[in-house]
Amino acid sequence: MNRQFFLLLCTLSLAACGDAPKPAAAPAAAAPAASLLQLSDTQQREAGVRLAAAAPAEIAETLTVYGEISATDDRLRRISARYPGIAREVLKKVGDSVRAGDTLVVVESNDSLVPYRISAPIAGRVLERHVNPGEAMSEQNLFVIADLSRVWAQLSVFPADAARVSPNQRVEVRAEREAEAQSASIEYVAPDADSAARRVRVRATLDNADGRWRPGQFVAADIVVAQHSAAVSVPQSALQDIDGQPHVFVRSDKGFAARALRLGRQDRRNAEVLEGLKAGENVVVANSYLLKSEWLSREE
The missing domain is CATH 2.40.30.170 (Efflux pump adaptor protein, beta barrel domain)
Structure with a gap:
């Protein structure tokens, strides 16, 4: 069993055995005080439960x-031989990192029979190699090197x-x-x-x-x-589906309760809240699925 889940179940079970908090004046949509989940600050930290306030946000379309x-294009180099010849040594392969000035291949010139070196013009990585030792070469590309920073x-x-x-x-x-x-x-x-x-x-x-x-x-x-401005929003990580409707877990001074929401625009980070939550209310934004599991078990 997930350690965080186990810890949370234990702490919530212990809290349920204590005296239920006395009912307080609350909106009609609020959960009964007896059904609130109780977690101390220490228990929240141990379970990885993190809170954030519902707040305005920009929702991206x-x-x-x-x-x-x-x-x-400006960090890519195609390297060819200056003079036709035979590749006597090929020192780099595809995937190798090179520094500017590193020798790539040693060529024996067809005209002078004197070897010369072809060096890397930039630092980067070898993406292509089109020459092997002993092969003749003229004007073809021998290497492709790119700075991939x-x-x-x-x-x-x-x-x-x-x-x-x-x-x-x-x-x-x-x-x-x-x-x-x-x-x-x-x-x-x-x-x-x-x-x-x-x-x-x-x-x-x-x-x-x-x-x-x-x-x-x-x-x-x-x-x-x-971009669209939302007066109230919550992170996507706060949302939990309960009975096919989006909910968040809201913390009050009495405990935690699931709250149904009506959502508006959404992006990958945030969801606009049209009904069910006010700016400034604290909601669970990490590991809210742990509270959902305990919440649903109490409804069975």
Whole structure:
């Protein structure tokens, strides 16, 4: 059993055995005092229950699109031989990190038979290698090297949605099956649709100092196309479904109770509250599912 869940059940069970708090004047929608869940500050910390106040927020209207990661053009180098010859030594392979000046290949010139070295012009990572020891080479690309400390998210937008997208809009980019996103700004929107893919290309630059993003990696992105002000909102992590209706667990000076809500606009972070909650009321925003389990068990 989850340790937090076990601790919470134990503390709630002990609280239930004590004297029930005396009823107090409350709105008609409030839960009876006897049914409130009781948790001290220490018990909340041990169970990982965290609170936050319902507050105003900006709710983002987003357009979800997909694409892939690529190296940026200004940080990409294609390296070829200065003179035709034979590759005598090939010192780097795909995936290797290189520093500017590192030797990539030693070439024996066809004209002078004197070896010369081809070096990396920039620091980065080897993305492609098109030469092996003993092979003849002339003008073909031998290596492709990219500095991947910054990369492009190349996104595709349906032409019907392109009018809603413009430079400087915020975009949240995330890898497939990952919830954590990186925020960036749209910096380029193609003037027309790609004739083959029938999509409009959109681009944003991502910081990649930690190496999180890899060229060719599939990504999803939420482009913020509008913002709406909500007078009262709660984090998505606070919401629990009870009998098909969204609820939050509200703490008062008497204890915790489930409160049904009517929601308005939502984004990945927050949900607008139209009815059921006032700004400033404290709600559980972490591990509220533990309270939900105990709450439902008391209704059985």
